[in-house]
Amino acid sequence: MSEARQALAQQLAEAVFQALAEDLSRQERALLVVSGGSTPVPFFKALAAKPLPWERIDITLADERWVGEESSDSNAKLVRENLLQGAAANANFVPLTSDASTPEEGVDEVAKRTASLPWPASVVILGMGGDGHTASLFPDSLELGLALSTDEPLVAVRTPSQPQPRITFSADRLHQAHRHILHITGDDKRSVLANAMNGDDVRKLPIRAFLSCPLAIYWAP
Numbered sequence: 001m002s003e004a005r006q007a008l009a010q011q012l013a014e015a016v017f018q019a020l021a022e023d024l025s026r027q028e029r030a031l032l033v034v035s036g037g038s039t040p041v042p043f044f045k046a047l048a049a050k051p052l053p054w055e056r057i058d059i060t061l062a063d064e065r066w067v068g069e070e071s072s073d074s075n076a077k078l079v080r081e082n083l084l085q086g087a088a089a090n091a092n093f094v095p096l097t098s099d100a101s102t103p104e105e106g107v108d109e110v111a112k113r114t115a116s117l118p119w120p121a122s123v124v125i126l127g128m129g130g131d132g133h134t135a136s137l138f139p140d141s142l143e144l145g146l147a148l149s150t151d152e153p154l155v156a157v158r159t160p161s162q163p164q165p166r167i168t169f170s171a172d173r174l175h176q177a178h179r180h181i182l183h184i185t186g187d188d189k190r191s192v193l194a195n196a197m198n199g200d201d202v203r204k205l206p207i208r209a210f211l212s213c214p215l216a217i218y219w220a221p
């Protein structure tokens, strides 16, 4: 891990710490929505070390692969192993999978489980793939149009480019958050983001759906 990426993770953790502390000074509980993938690991570790009243914090994911938590592809496993550590283990983590064999069968149960979270989220931290996807809003998702337009909170998605089916919060549900952050690293993703800023076709680069949230960008080489 480069020093720049480590420093970025610390800066992001400090910003999220401040945001959660601010909201918790005005309300009993606060919701943090995080992304999976490889980028957030140092951020998760840095945030877990922050002196927050974790028992008053709810955490969920922006999206998830429809896999069991024993899978190395599970975003929930990533959160449990890197964020829900030490005092942060007292947070209430709500994963996005169920025992159902498909996300289409499980989406209603997950929607019921996540309905009791203290929406709107204090902070949504998005990642972005090299194809411009964010959460599980992929350019080639069969349900991309639905996920971008529905006022339902969650959508089951099938994506030809991806090995597993997924579940994702809809753009509408993610838009409702008080603060939006994009956490990305590397020159490739910087170029993708620059392309996204120079056009407006959301279906080609779904990150475009969040560029005017406003979106705070945390990037390091």
Ligand SMILES: O=C1O[C@H](COP(=O)(O)O)[C@@H](O)[C@H](O)[C@H]1O
Pocket (backbone or CB within 6 Å): 035, 036, 037, 038, 039, 040, 062, 063, 064, 065, 075, 126, 127, 128, 129, 130, 134, 135, 136
């Ligand atoms: O598939 C996913 O990828 C993106 C980006 O992941 P990264 O490994 O390039 O950091 C992530 O934001 C999303 O939550 C995840 O499901």
